[in-house]
Amino acid sequence: AQSVSQHNHHVILSEAASLELGCNYSYGGTVNLFWYVQYPGQHLQLLLKYFSGDPLVKGIKGFEAEFIKSKFSFNLRKPSVQWSDTAEYFCAVTLYGNNRLAFGKGNQVVVIP
Amino acid sequence: GAVVSQHPSRVICKSGTSVKIECRSLDFQATTMFWYRQFPKKSLMLMATSNEGSKATYEQGVEKDKFLINHASLTLSTLTVTSAHPEDSSFYICSGSIQGLNNEQFFGPGTRLTVL
Numbered sequence: 001a002q003s004v005s006q007h008n009h010h011v012i013l014s015e016a017a018s019l020e021l022g023c024n025y026s027y028g029g030t031v032n033l034f035w036y037v038q039y040p041g042q043h044l045q046l047l048l049k050y051f052s053g054d055p056l057v058k059g060i061k062g063f064e065a066e067f068i069k070s071k072f073s074f075n076l077r078k079p080s081v082q083w084s085d086t087a088e089y090f091c092a093v094t095l096y097g098n099n100r101l102a103f104g105k106g107n108q109v110v111v112i113p
Numbered sequence: 114g115a116v117v118s119q120h121p122s123r124v125i126c127k128s129g130t131s132v133k134i135e136c137r138s139l140d141f142q143a144t145t146m147f148w149y150r151q152f153p154k155k156s157l158m159l160m161a162t163s164n165e166g167s168k169a170t171y172e173q174g175v176e177k178d179k180f181l182i183n184h185a186s187l188t189l190s191t192l193t194v195t196s197a198h199p200e201d202s203s204f205y206i207c208s209g210s211i212q213g214l215n216n217e218q219f220f221g222p223g224t225r226l227t228v229l
Contacts, residue, residue, distance in 0.1 A: 009154070036220075043117075044157075044206070044220035090156065099145060099210055101218060103156040 004093050006104035014112050015083055021076040021107045023065075023091030033074040034092040034101070035065055044090070050074065061085070083113045115141050117209050119221035126197055127229055134192045134224045136207030142187035143209025147218060148180070151204040163190055197228040 005024045013019060025031060035047040048059025055067040065076045074091060091104040116139040126132050136146060145164050149157040163169035163184035171177050179201075181193040190209075194201055204225050208218040 004156075034217075043222040044208075046217065049217065099218075100159055100162060101147070101157075102159070105154075105156040108154075 004091055004102050004104040006089075006091055006107055009105060009107060011107055011109045012112065013081060013109075016080050017111075019076075019078045019081045019085070019109065021089055021091075021109070023074045023076065023104060025072050025074070025091075025093045025102075027072075027093060027095055029095055032094045033065070033067060034094075035059065035063070035074070035076050036090045036092060036103075037087045038090065038106075039087045047076070047089070081109075081111045083111050085109060086111045115209075115211075115219040117143075117207065117219050117221040119205075119207055119224050121224060122222065123225045123227075125227045125229065128198055129196055131193055131195045132197055132226060134194075134205055134207075134226075136190045136192070136209070136221055138188045138209040138219070141209070141211055141219075143190075143219075144187065144212040145210045146184055146190040147208045147210070148182060148190075148192050149206045149208070151206055151223070157206060160192075194226065197226070199228045202226055202228045 003026045007022050033050040036044045037047045038044050047063050048057045050057045050067045057065050063078050067074050089107045092101045118137045120135045148160045151157045159172050160175045161169040161171045161182050163182050165184050165187050169182035184190040204223050206223040208220045210218045
């Protein structure tokens with residue numbers, strides 16, 4: 001079955017540490033890839049997205065993600081996190097030409113000051 | 114830009130009653146709106162997709178008669194949970210997308226439904 005996998009649901013790290021969240025998908029066709037963030041008490045916001053072109057995508061707040069087609073992956077990274085990055089992060093995928101989003105289970109990230 | 118609101122933000126109802134949740138796109142016309150359900154510590158599960166003026170397309174396993182979706186205008190979609198039961202308690206989130214904008218969806222803040 002088609003799916004989106006996120007590992008390490010709970011991540012705890014200190015400020016200034018580097019963050020990497022893994023995302024793998026099992027769709028066989030051309031995909032559009034997204035990372036969304038949900039800060040405590042707030043709605044989902046788009047961090048970054050990939051449709052085509054440069055597989056290294058820069059997003060808001062210093063986040064970036066790399067699409068590796070051969071690995072069916074779209075990992076999210078930030079070199080140095082801040083306390084304000086405490087949030088839940090969701091990877092999501094749509095098939096090209098299809099607007100239905102499939103979400104991973106999310107990563108709960110807690111940054112300790 | 115691209116703000117989506119939901120009303121109410123929280124609702125508590127008795128078992129057997131029906132609850133209507135509104136989703137509005139405030140500053141854009143949403144050609145397509147989506148309804149998701151989010152369980153604690155789990156991902157968002159797409160329930161249905163609706164296009165303005167058309168019947169909603171439900172995902173497998175979602176009861177059409179229980180979760181009634183209406184998308185009467187380009188700025189409003191409603192989800193009615195009919196004859197609600199405690200197992201329907203959940204966080205319901207809507208989103209809207211703009212035709213031709215590379216499928217990006219803009220999410221509402223969600224509605225917490227508790228059925229007693």
